[in-house]
Amino acid sequence: MKSIIVVLVASVTSCASAAARPVTAPPPETIAPGVTLLRGDMLPMRGPDGNTVVFEAPEGLVVIDTGRHAWHSDAILALAAARGKPVATIVNTHWHLDHSSGNGRIKAAHPGARLYATAAVDRALADGGFLARNLVAQRPRLEDPDVSAAEKDEIEIFVQTMAERESLRPDVVVGKGGLRRLAGRKLDLRVTDRAVTEADIWIYDRRTGVAVVGDLVTLPAPFFETACPDQWRAALDEVWAVPFRSAIPGHGEPMSRVQFDTYRGAFNAFMDCVTSDAAPQQCAAGWQAGVASLLGDERMRRMALGYAEYYVDMLRANGGRSSECRPGPG
Numbered sequence: 001m002k003s004i005i006v007v008l009v010a011s012v013t014s015c016a017s018a019a020a021r022p023v024t025a026p027p028p029e030t031i032a033p034g035v036t037l038l039r040g041d042m043l044p045m046r047g048p049d050g051n052t053v054v055f056e057a058p059e060g061l062v063v064i065d066t067g068r069h070a071w072h073s074d075a076i077l078a079l080a081a082a083r084g085k086p087v088a089t090i091v092n093t094h095w096h097l098d099h100s101s102g103n104g105r106i107k108a109a110h111p112g113a114r115l116y117a118t119a120a121v122d123r124a125l126a127d128g129g130f131l132a133r134n135l136v137a138q139r140p141r142l143e144d145p146d147v148s149a150a151e152k153d154e155i156e157i158f159v160q161t162m163a164e165r166e167s168l169r170p171d172v173v174v175g176k177g178g179l180r181r182l183a184g185r186k187l188d189l190r191v192t193d194r195a196v197t198e199a200d201i202w203i204y205d206r207r208t209g210v211a212v213v214g215d216l217v218t219l220p221a222p223f224f225e226t227a228c229p230d231q232w233r234a235a236l237d238e239v240w241a242v243p244f245r246s247a248i249p250g251h252g253e254p255m256s257r258v259q260f261d262t263y264r265g266a267f268n269a270f271m272d273c274v275t276s277d278a279a280p281q282q283c284a285a286g287w288q289a290g291v292a293s294l295l296g297d298e299r300m301r302r303m304a305l306g307y308a309e310y311y312v313d314m315l316r317a318n319g320g321r322s323s324e325c326r327p328g329p330g
């Protein structure tokens with residue numbers, strides 16, 4: 001019944017049955033004046049879409065993350081059409097494909113859009129890198145009769161994104177954090193020294209108090225495939241140190257400060273458990289209990305437990321971090 005997770009590139013196989021739900025674009029939700037959330041979904045048997053946050057700026061829209069599926073990027077394009085504004089800027093919080101596969105479709109419709117991201121994607125795309133390796137591993141599964149049609153559909157999306165991989169590379173490499181003017185609107189871009197990936201971006205908007213934190217916060221569980229958990233903890237502390245009012249996670253609902261701190265506490269407790277001798281089930285149960293107030297329905301509670309247990313073993317096999325986590329320059 002264990003979840004086998006390759007969420008970053010293609011598929012989630014869990015004990016859930018295939019989706020009977022119709023797939024529709026997420027409706028836009030205003031979370032602050034001039035700031036709109038398009039929720040990423042997490043459908044059974046499908047890879048997730050990360051949340052998208054859109055800032056209205058004098059020169060067009062600033063789109064934070066672009067999802068994986070066409071229905072998600074369609075929602076971004078529909079929002080731009082409804083506002084009568086071009087997408088001027090895209091920011092990828094990190095290179096995981098549930099946040100960046102839509103780049104190509106957005107850019108095709110809005111050729112003036114410039115992508116801001118860290119250079120971490122270059123290593124993931126390079127020979128032997130995470131994405132390059134997974135492409136080699138996933139491609140034969142398209143011919144495997146035991147792989148479901150939904151999963152093959154997800155793998156096709158991955159293969160297609162890799163065929164257009166230049167759309168994942170930044171037009172503007174964000175090397176260090178600071179206040180930037182994006183499409184004429186000031187936004188504070190912060191860059192992590194490792195965390196979810198080798199370098200992630202999170203955004204603090206002083207004007208509205210909104211922090212867009214990408215997968216530093218992810219429910220039902222953090223996705224640790226490319227993580228350096230020690231630096232991830234430090235990044236959560238850095239977010240906590242800014243006076244945000246609302247944090248928008250990479251997956252899940254907008255959070256108050258209290259809710260963010262609940263997540264931060266559960267994350268730290270989970271990593272403390274991973275680096276102890278406790279049984280994986282105990283660490284997973286602790287995670288599920290720690291974020292209980294942030295999880296929605298029974299399916300989310302089950303997924304929290306399944307993912308957390310899976311990650312205990314994965315992290316322990318690599319000394320408490322992912323195999324992608326490299327020592328820093330210091």
Ligand SMILES: [Zn+2]
Pocket residue numbers: 049050096098099215223250251
């Ligand atoms: Zn994600």
